[in-house]
Amino acid sequence: MSLDSEAVKRIAWLARLSIDEDRVADYARDLSGILDFVEQMNAVDTGSAMPLAHPLDQSQRLRPDEVVESDQRERFQQQAPAVEAGLYLVPKVIE
């Protein structure tokens, strides 16, 4: 399976990655190589194997339903570029 330049640009846009136009062809070739490798693995008959959701052979630990976090808004908001009235401010998202 091979990716064309358009597919590469679309994936980059979905992941919000900025890529140089002159590297697009390289990315397309490299990513296609990875997909070919996946295709190769897909050829193996795995019908009798359970799909693996996680490499560790363990199950999820559960925590009790208790409130253990306290309000640290002051400290978190020191990292933010813009805050007002306790809110984080971001560029307007509704046109």
Next chain:
Amino acid sequence: MEWETVIGLEVHAQLATRSKIFSGAATAYGAEPNTQACAIDLGLPGVLPVLNREAVRMAVKFGLAIGARIAPTSVFARKNYFYPDLPKGYQISQYDLPVVATGQMTITVDGALKTIGITRAHLEEDAGKSLHEDFHGSTGIDLNRAGTPLLEIVSEPDLRSAKEAVAYMKKLHALVRYLEICDGNMQEGSFRCDANVSVRRKGESRFGTRAEIKNLNSFRFVERAINFEVERQIELIEGGGAVVQETRLYDSVKDETRSMRSKEEANDYRYFPDPDLLPLEIGAALIDEVRATLPELPDAKQQRFRSDYALSDYDAEVLTATRELADFYEAVVRSANCDAKLCANWVMGDLSAALNEANLEITASRVDADRLAGLLQRIADDTISGKLAKQVFETMWQEGATADAIIEREGLRQITDSSAIEAIIDRIMADNPGQLAQYRAGKDKLFGFFVGQAMKATQGKANPQQLNELLKRKLDA
């Protein structure tokens, strides 16, 4: 052209846990912005989500209540999209292995029963809130809601009208409240839904292209949004156009749905298993433990109300609408130990009206079950008439006294002594010879005049049935 509507609902129920699904931050509604958003909810580097046991138990409880299979192993996945109220850039959800699989629910529409399939229910985290009021051209973000546990309940496309969709959603709403897994507060967004709507020509077996209407947070909006959308699609197709698969928003002010252009291209969520979370395993022990906590469910309670209290389908449905109302009704019946239908009439009638007027929930009723029962006993044993009981009830609603105390204080005890009533009738007949003569000459209508006079003379306290009988006997003598 005859058209058929096809609807599937995705209902989001906020689970009533104290802390978030993957962090120990509080979930209480209405806190100051961002005071309940911890490092995990903010998606800061180096944090790890740990699953809330109670959220899992609640999902299992729901699954058992709809007769679904609980997955022995389910997996959390990342749903990737970019939006400022989703700090991590992905929502932790479940994709191909949800915790609850294939159950069903029965709804009643226009007296007919219909079974609606539930494809799945999965656990996920809620996003934060974007506040689009003007902050100098910026949007404000409150992440208190980020990480609140949600159970997304997905129906099969089995619903065929807006009415059915509303009936299904109401039934689901009652169920999650019975199970005490969701407070059901729709105004606060604790219970909301997305509707997938399409139309097809009658007899066609394939589905039409669907539009998804997002974030409907009232039963009325669900009905109106679907009705609008169905009309829009039919007009579009009949006009030679085609429905586009897209996400739409319902505008309740204009009563229309419109396309959400900003999310048009965001449908590629690139799900993959979340490496931060191990598979969730649910064993028989946990399932049995949760099963033991299941309350009597709405359908079973309705059935029992019909058989134990000889109530009509309608009465049983109204009285079991919430667990609290059903409990109140049963407390009244137990305490009054009289006609269960009389109790039903009062709980659904005068009491409900008073609650509505005062905008109170049944649990905050100013007349509790015991006091209401005390009043009903006095109706049942003929101490007061139903009409005077209404007056006593109003006084009870205003003050804390018992029915007996009010009846005594205001001298409302019904007159059931025949000789006393007869004496009053004799006097009225003597005082109104003209009317008596006309009545006896065939003017039957005047019977009402004598009833009125007798009631006036007894201040409404004569037992109406007894008065009618005695009056008839005397006048016709």
